[in-house]
Amino acid sequence: MPQSTDTPDLFTPLRLGAIELPNRVIMAPMTRSRAGAGNCPTELTADYYAQRASAGLIITEATQVCDTAQGYPNTPGIHTDAQTHAWRAVAEAVHTAGGRIVTQLWHVGRISHPLFQPNGAAPLAPSAIAAKGQLYTGAGMEPFPMPRALETDEIPALVRHFADAAKRAVFDAGLDGVEIHAANGYLIDQFLRDRTNIRSDRYGGSVENRCRFLLEILEATAHAVGADRIGVRLSPTGVFNDMGDSDPLPHFLSITQALNPFSLAYLHVIEGRPGHHMAPPEGAPHVAAALRAAFKGPFILNGGYSRTDADATLAKGEADAVSFGEPFISNPDLPLRFRTDAPLAEADRNSYYGGTAKGYTDYPALESVAA
Numbered sequence: 001m002p003q004s005t006d007t008p009d010l011f012t013p014l015r016l017g018a019i020e021l022p023n024r025v026i027m028a029p030m031t032r033s034r035a036g037a038g039n040c041p042t043e044l045t046a047d048y049y050a051q052r053a054s055a056g057l058i059i060t061e062a063t064q065v066c067d068t069a070q071g072y073p074n075t076p077g078i079h080t081d082a083q084t085h086a087w088r089a090v091a092e093a094v095h096t097a098g099g100r101i102v103t104q105l106w107h108v109g110r111i112s113h114p115l116f117q118p119n120g121a122a123p124l125a126p127s128a129i130a131a132k133g134q135l136y137t138g139a140g141m142e143p144f145p146m147p148r149a150l151e152t153d154e155i156p157a158l159v160r161h162f163a164d165a166a167k168r169a170v171f172d173a174g175l176d177g178v179e180i181h182a183a184n185g186y187l188i189d190q191f192l193r194d195r196t197n198i199r200s201d202r203y204g205g206s207v208e209n210r211c212r213f214l215l216e217i218l219e220a221t222a223h224a225v226g227a228d229r230i231g232v233r234l235s236p237t238g239v240f241n242d243m244g245d246s247d248p249l250p251h252f253l254s255i256t257q258a259l260n261p262f263s264l265a266y267l268h269v270i271e272g273r274p275g276h277h278m279a280p281p282e283g284a285p286h287v288a289a290a291l292r293a294a295f296k297g298p299f300i301l302n303g304g305y306s307r308t309d310a311d312a313t314l315a316k317g318e319a320d321a322v323s324f325g326e327p328f329i330s331n332p333d334l335p336l337r338f339r340t341d342a343p344l345a346e347a348d349r350n351s352y353y354g355g356t357a358k359g360y361t362d363y364p365a366l367e368s369v370a371a
């Protein structure tokens with residue numbers, strides 16, 4: 001697709017690797033905790049995403065790559081045949097509705113509980129450092145448990161799980177690609193940042209070592225499905241899930257530079273706008289602009305953007321696209337509403353996680369719009 005040389009706006013088409021987007025209003029990944037038996041997406045999941053097919057790209061909720069990857073109730077996986085089959089129905093529904101959809105692949109690492117682990121084992125992590133705080137198990141809140149530090153020789157199997165999940169996603173389920181979730185304090189991010197990675201093997205210590213797990217995952221997934229169907233998500237300054245890093249700007253610049261040789265479909269960075277729950281804490285550096293300059297590929301920003309913020313961000317060249325989370329929950333036709341300056345519906349927070357069609361597939365699209 002020829003890219004316009006004019007200043008882009010949210011409605012300028014964009015190519016992300018192998019995926020052609022008709023607009024730059026991307027649906028951000030959001031956990032909705034409505035998977036069915038066996039952590040399979042359901043017909044409701046297919047309806048939900050199909051209703052949002054006018055997004056330039058849908059990035060699904062985070063999806064487990066293996067049976068140690070889960071940390072919340074009713075989040076979907078893509079490591080069993082039944083899950084893969086169920087994702088196929090989601091992909092078909094979105095494609096039939098004219099959309100594009102990639103699935104976000106995650107392993108939660110220490111953000112889990114023995115209740116979610118095979119045989120009630122401790123969750124896995126780069127280092128035995130428990131997150132401060134509590135997690136929701138489905139039966140109430142529990143303190144985060146002490147995770148078990150992975151042995152060096154356990155890591156290749158985890159890398160393979162990401163590659164196998166990517167293969168299932170693209171070749172078996174027919175999704176358009178995958179986003180590797182390396183953000184928000186989950187397993188890959190736990191390797192990247194020095195607050196959670198104090199390993200002394202080749203996966204810890206220097207930033208080169210801390211990003212080895214991510215790079216091995218990218219090598220394996222790119223080999224499996226092609227780098228032009230793979231995006232990566234980073235949250236360099238986020239503190240969600242008790243995260244932190246001693247020097248995020250140089251560390252994440254190195255990590256971003258290490259991504260360049262892969263020619264990925266995109267890099268997706270969360271650096272929340274002021275007041276957003278994923279905003280860098282008071283006094284913390286902002287690094288997104290430096291990562292944008294360092295990354296040689298399409299760059300997506302996320303974190304509480306309004307339509308006006310997003311327009312300004314694209315006009316200034318600070319990103320190629322913006323992803324929107326909560327607005328997509330309550331406005332299935334968000335691109336149309338932006339294009340026509342229609343009012344946005346408010347999302348009901350009480351129905352974000354779990355439950356039924358209520359607060360999931362019952363937000364109406366605009367029936368008609370004044371010309």
Ligand code: PHB
Binds near residue numbers: 031062183
């Ligand atoms: C969440 O379920 O709260 C959640 C999941 C994935 C994220 C961030 C938050 O990346």
